[in-house]
Amino acid sequence: MQNEAKVNSTDFIQSLCGEYRKYNQIDPAYYERYQVKRGLRNADGTGVMAGVTQIGNVLGYYLQDGEKLPAPGKLIYRGIxxxxxxxxxxxxxxxxxxxxxxxxxxxxxxxxxxxxxxxxxxxxxxxxxxxxxxxxxxxxxxxxxxxxxxxxxxxxxxxxxxxxxxxxxxxxxxxxxxxxxxxxxxxxxxxxxxxxxxxxxxxxxxxxxxxxxxxxxxxxxxxxxxxxxxxxxxxxxxxxxxxxxxxxxxxxxxxxxxxxxxxxxxxxxxxxxxxxxxxRHGGANKKVMEMFSYIKGEVKDWTDDDEVRACLTKLLKKEGGDKSGLIYGMGHAIYTISDPRAVLLKKFARQLAETKGMQEEFRLYEAVERLTPEMMHTVKGESKMVCANVDLFSGLVYQMMGIPxxxxxxxxxxxxxxxxxxxxxxxxYQPGNRIIRPAYKAVAPSRPFVPLDQR
Known part of the structure; x- marks a missing residue:
């Protein structure tokens, strides 16, 4: 039945946000209690095994006596x-x-x-x-x-x-x-x-x-x-x-x-x-360019490592950029020492930068690549090895090519x-194909139904 008084939908939705927050808070302790692998990741950051494939493989570490050890990155297409x-x-x-x-x-x-x-x-x-x-x-x-x-x-x-x-x-x-x-x-x-x-x-x-x-x-x-x-x-x-x-x-x-x-x-x-x-996936290359636009505005001397460090510190402390606390283009779920895609793109990006007269900008990207692991350790206490991923240099390559x-x-x-x-x-076409259906632990408390007039 339609109300005679006109309802402002924006105000109504805004008021419901409070209701949502009140009834939809999940205690973070549940994830540990029920051994939930958030992001389908194991405790050591490796992925939960969900299937087998002959198409591609990504190598960035090796396991020795149950310990995850860094290794140069490899990307394999059909075994090559x-x-x-x-x-x-x-x-x-x-x-x-x-x-x-x-x-x-x-x-x-x-x-x-x-x-x-x-x-x-x-x-x-x-x-x-x-x-x-x-x-x-x-x-x-x-x-x-x-x-x-x-x-x-x-x-x-x-x-x-x-x-x-x-x-x-x-x-x-x-x-x-x-x-x-x-x-x-x-x-x-x-x-x-x-x-x-x-x-x-x-x-x-x-x-x-x-x-x-x-x-x-x-x-x-x-x-x-x-x-x-x-x-x-x-x-x-x-x-x-x-x-x-x-x-x-x-x-x-x-x-x-x-x-x-x-x-x-x-x-x-x-x-x-x-x-x-x-x-957090393919859109990261665009975020890299937005981040570097911020860095270029903050850092007056692109060759001054201390200035770059100060800017990276602001980014990591959520005081600058998009305030996400992320250094886009750095770090990967699997690669540790190096991302082979970034290594190859960096090589060709350097050549293109020389052709386009953008060597100073390229060196700024190199500075961010070089200094970020140090700053993540200093500012956030991160101990894991962090390398540049493909997004750090792909956006720069596209920019130098004039691609919007x-x-x-x-x-x-x-x-x-x-x-x-x-x-x-x-x-x-894989044998024994089954619909993918992981489990979610239900943690909502049991409640009785309350008649409308008694709510």
Missing amino acids: DVEDLVDGFVSENRFGFEETAYLLLFGALPTREQLTTFQQILSDNHTLPRMFTEDMIIKAPSPDVMNKLARSVLALYSYDDNPDDMALENQLRQAVQLVARVPVIVAHAFAVKRHYYDNESLYLHRPQPGLSVAENFLYSVRHDNQFTEQEAKLLDLCLVLHAEHGGGNNSAFACRVLSSSGTDIYSAIAAAVGSLKGP QELYTPLFAVARIVGWCAHRIEEV
């Missing part, structure tokens, strides 16, 4: 060290993302003929369904490209003549189409965002046959379609390094959770996109769509 993979195509002056996608999806490196055919299939599937951009992107512009990507991926279900068929052939068809189409969706969503929210002209570019994914992306997001070979090769490297990171990372696990229910691939991938948007910040996390998704699809298919 990613550093060897990168050395392979870089030494031959080739683009590597398509080859990496083939490896992750199908399980082995392609022959030259297989790679050529796969590249052609991706090119043939770049085109979005008829009127898709007009109906799904232009008619409902979004200020955030990731939200538009998630909605668009989900909408592809409606344009698929066979969306729910779980046959392997159909799943691989859908996966290849998603790998080909996601970069185009991101480029169009970004163009529409710029037009409707930034008052810029609307440019929608069609992918060009014969260009790599990296080349086509730069061609599509730039008004004049211009890019250099160095830019395209560096973006290609970024895509390779972001393509996969094991089944336990938040977005891949989200994809596997949904896939275990038997839902369609579009629903599973859309969930992964939503996960990646978070600042709104595209940093979407570019992550352009690459990670490969890993998500690989994990989705493995989850669906």
Whole structure:
């Protein structure tokens, strides 16, 4: 029944916040009492074993006599060290993302003929369904490209003549189409965002046959379609390094959770996109750039370590930046001594900084990388080893390439769509597949029902 007096919904919701806080406080002691592994992490920080995979592996420590000991980071794609993979195509002056996608999806490196055919299939599937951009992107512009990507991926279900068929052939068809189409969706969503929210002209570019994914992306997001070979090769490297990171990372696990229910691939991938948007996951590279904007404003002399230390202290004490107490781009759940992705990106970032005349800025990033472990120990008493992660240098690389910040996390998704699809298919076809359902301990006290008039 509708009340005669008009209710102010904002005031009502505000008043209910007090009610929520009153009845929804969980005693932190419960987590220890019931041995809850928050974040699905063991007490030593290692992940709870939730499955097995042949797709990717992340190594950052080793166990000796039950003790977790630091080790140089390794990222493995289908049994191949990613550093060897990168050395392979870089030494031959080739683009590597398509080859990496083939490896992750199908399980082995392609022959030259297989790679050529796969590249052609991706090119043939770049085109979005008829009127898709007009109906799904232009008619409902979004200020955030990731939200538009998630909605668009989900909408592809409606344009698929066979969306729910779980046959392997159909799943691989859908996966290849998603790998080909996601970069185009991101480029169009970004163009529409710029037009409707930034008052810029609307440019929608069609992918060009014969260009790599990296080349086509730069061609599509730039008004004049211009890019250099160095830019395209560096973006290609970024895509390779972001393509996969094991089944336990938040977005891949989200994809596997949904896939275990038997839902369609579009629903599973859309969930992964939503996960990646978070600042504790793929959104961290954008947070790195926001943090460095603050650091540059605080530190007058970028070569003065004491000034940098003082700024990092303010960040760690929640007195500066976004007041989260975090140094974005530093630390990782698995890597200890080094993140191999950061090591590779730093190498190429240094070269690009010399080309762009941004050596001073690059050295500031190095200073933060070098001083943060010391300051985390001094300010927070942290004893664990902390290294730079991929986000510290990926944002800088994108900045030097002139890629807007709104595209940093979407570019992550352009690459990670490969890993998500690989994990989705493995989850669906693994033997003895069961729906993922962890337990939660209920701690609410028993209460009687109170009639409405007596409350």
